[in-house]
Amino acid sequence: MQKVNRKSEIWIPPALAARHADHRLRTLRTQRNTCGRYEEDGQTWLNFASNDYLDLAHDPRLLQAAHTATQAHGTGATASRLVTGNLPLHExxxxxxxxxxxxxxxxxxxxxxxxxxxxxxxxxGRADHIFIDRLAHASMIDAAQLSGARLHRFAHNDPQALSVLLQKHTSGRRLVLTESVFSMDGDVAPLTALVNMAAEHEAMVLIDEAHAGGVFGPGGSGLVRALGLTDRVNCAMGTCSKALGSYGGYVACSTAMRDWLINHARSLIYTTALPPAVVAASLAALQILETEPDRGAAVLARAKYFRERLRAVGADTLQSASQIVPVLTGDNARTLRVAERLRADGIIVGAMRPPTVPPGKARLRFSLTYAHGEADLDHTVDRLAQALTAEGLS
Ligand SMILES: Cc1ncc(COP(=O)(O)O)c(C=O)c1O
Known part of the structure; x- marks a missing residue:
C-alpha cells in the first residue's frame, strides 16, 4: 500500500487499494504516438483506442492551419469570449x-x-425535469446533477419508457437527453421515435452527437440532420475532439438559444476561449469534410466488415452499428489481460471497466478509424481470437 505523509490524506491509500483489488484502478500511461496506425521501433502499431475516426489529427492541412493561426494570433485566446477572447476565427x-x-x-x-x-x-433548473437514457455519457449525467433538476432515467433506447416518464412528470421545463451513437456500446439510438415522443409532450431535446459527428450523415453532418430532426432537436451537441481531430465542443441550435446560452452557460462565461490553433484546425477539418465527404462512410463500411469477422469467431459485439465496436468480456481482470496480450502484439485497445460501463459488462472497445485497412482488421481479429481463447473466453 502507498505511504502518505499528510495525515489528512490517510483515507486515500486504502480506497485506491480496494479499487486495485477489483482491477479498476486507473493509471496514466504515456503514448508516444496518437495515430491510428504507425511505425515505432521497427514495429507496426494499430491504435484502436483513439477517437480520431477520420484520421485527421496528423493531417498536414490541419497542422498548417494551426501553425498559421498561431503565428497570426498567438498561442492563447488570453480571455473569455465575453471579454477580449472572441476572435473572428471563433465566429x-x-x-x-x-x-x-x-x-x-x-x-x-x-x-x-x-x-x-x-x-x-x-x-x-431546480423546478424542472430531465429525462436521460440510462447509458448516457458521464458529461450529461454530471451536467444534469449540476442543474439541480429532477433526474429520471429511462431504459436504454426505449421510447416507450420515455413516454411513461413524460406523462408522469409534467411540471416546469422538461429536457430529454441522449446520445445518437453511444460511446461504449457503439449502438445507434431510435432518434426519430425519441424525438417525436419529446415533441408530443412539448419537451426540449439535447442530442449528444460526439461520436456521430463527422462519421454519420452526408459529409459527416450527424444523425440529427440526416434524419430530418433539426426542427425538433433544440440542441445538437458535438465535439471537435474526435472525428475532427482537433479540440473543443459546440452546440448547434436556434439563434435565440445561442443568445440565451451566451448569457447563462457558466462554462462559456467563466473560462478562457479556445486557443486560435485548435479553432483553425477544426476549420481545416470541416473543409476536408466538404472535399472528401465519404471518409465517414468508408469507416462505417470497415466497421461492418470488422464486426462480421468478429462475430464469425464468436465474439459478442453487442448491438454495435457504428465505428465503435465493443467486444464483451465481462470480467475486469480478464479484460485487462486480453488487452495486454493484444498490446504485446502491437494492438492497442481500450479495456473498459466499471464505472465507465455497468458492473459485469467489462469490454474491449475498438474505435475504428480511416487509418485502419482491411488487412489490419484481419490481423486484429486473428490476434484477438487467440487472446480470447487463451483467456477461456471463447
Ligand atoms: C458521448 C460523449 N459526450 C461528450 C464527450 C466529451 O467530449 P470531449 O472529449 O470533447 O470533452 C465524450 C467524450 O469523451 C463522449 O463520448
Missing part, C-alpha cells in the same frame, strides 16, 4: 458548424464535456 467556426449541422446558429465551448456542463444547467 467563423461557429458559422461553419451551424451550416454543417443544418442549424441557424452554433456556440463553441472549451470541450464536449464543457458543452454539456454549460448548456444543460443553463436551460433547466
Amino acid at each position: 467563423q467556426l461557429e458559422t461553419q458548424l451551424a451550416a454543417h449541422r443544418g442549424y441557424p446558429a452554433a456556440l463553441l465551448f472549451g470541450s464536449g464535456y464543457l458543452t454539456n456542463a454549460g448548456v444543460i444547467p443553463a436551460i433547466v
Whole structure:
C-alpha cells in the first residue's frame, strides 16, 4: 500500500487499494504516438483506442492551419469570449458548424464535456425535469446533477419508457437527453421515435452527437440532420475532439438559444476561449469534410466488415452499428489481460471497466478509424481470437 505523509490524506491509500483489488484502478500511461496506425521501433502499431475516426489529427492541412493561426494570433485566446477572447476565427467556426449541422446558429465551448456542463444547467433548473437514457455519457449525467433538476432515467433506447416518464412528470421545463451513437456500446439510438415522443409532450431535446459527428450523415453532418430532426432537436451537441481531430465542443441550435446560452452557460462565461490553433484546425477539418465527404462512410463500411469477422469467431459485439465496436468480456481482470496480450502484439485497445460501463459488462472497445485497412482488421481479429481463447473466453 502507498505511504502518505499528510495525515489528512490517510483515507486515500486504502480506497485506491480496494479499487486495485477489483482491477479498476486507473493509471496514466504515456503514448508516444496518437495515430491510428504507425511505425515505432521497427514495429507496426494499430491504435484502436483513439477517437480520431477520420484520421485527421496528423493531417498536414490541419497542422498548417494551426501553425498559421498561431503565428497570426498567438498561442492563447488570453480571455473569455465575453471579454477580449472572441476572435473572428471563433465566429467563423461557429458559422461553419451551424451550416454543417443544418442549424441557424452554433456556440463553441472549451470541450464536449464543457458543452454539456454549460448548456444543460443553463436551460433547466431546480423546478424542472430531465429525462436521460440510462447509458448516457458521464458529461450529461454530471451536467444534469449540476442543474439541480429532477433526474429520471429511462431504459436504454426505449421510447416507450420515455413516454411513461413524460406523462408522469409534467411540471416546469422538461429536457430529454441522449446520445445518437453511444460511446461504449457503439449502438445507434431510435432518434426519430425519441424525438417525436419529446415533441408530443412539448419537451426540449439535447442530442449528444460526439461520436456521430463527422462519421454519420452526408459529409459527416450527424444523425440529427440526416434524419430530418433539426426542427425538433433544440440542441445538437458535438465535439471537435474526435472525428475532427482537433479540440473543443459546440452546440448547434436556434439563434435565440445561442443568445440565451451566451448569457447563462457558466462554462462559456467563466473560462478562457479556445486557443486560435485548435479553432483553425477544426476549420481545416470541416473543409476536408466538404472535399472528401465519404471518409465517414468508408469507416462505417470497415466497421461492418470488422464486426462480421468478429462475430464469425464468436465474439459478442453487442448491438454495435457504428465505428465503435465493443467486444464483451465481462470480467475486469480478464479484460485487462486480453488487452495486454493484444498490446504485446502491437494492438492497442481500450479495456473498459466499471464505472465507465455497468458492473459485469467489462469490454474491449475498438474505435475504428480511416487509418485502419482491411488487412489490419484481419490481423486484429486473428490476434484477438487467440487472446480470447487463451483467456477461456471463447
Ligand atoms: C458521448 C460523449 N459526450 C461528450 C464527450 C466529451 O467530449 P470531449 O472529449 O470533447 O470533452 C465524450 C467524450 O469523451 C463522449 O463520448
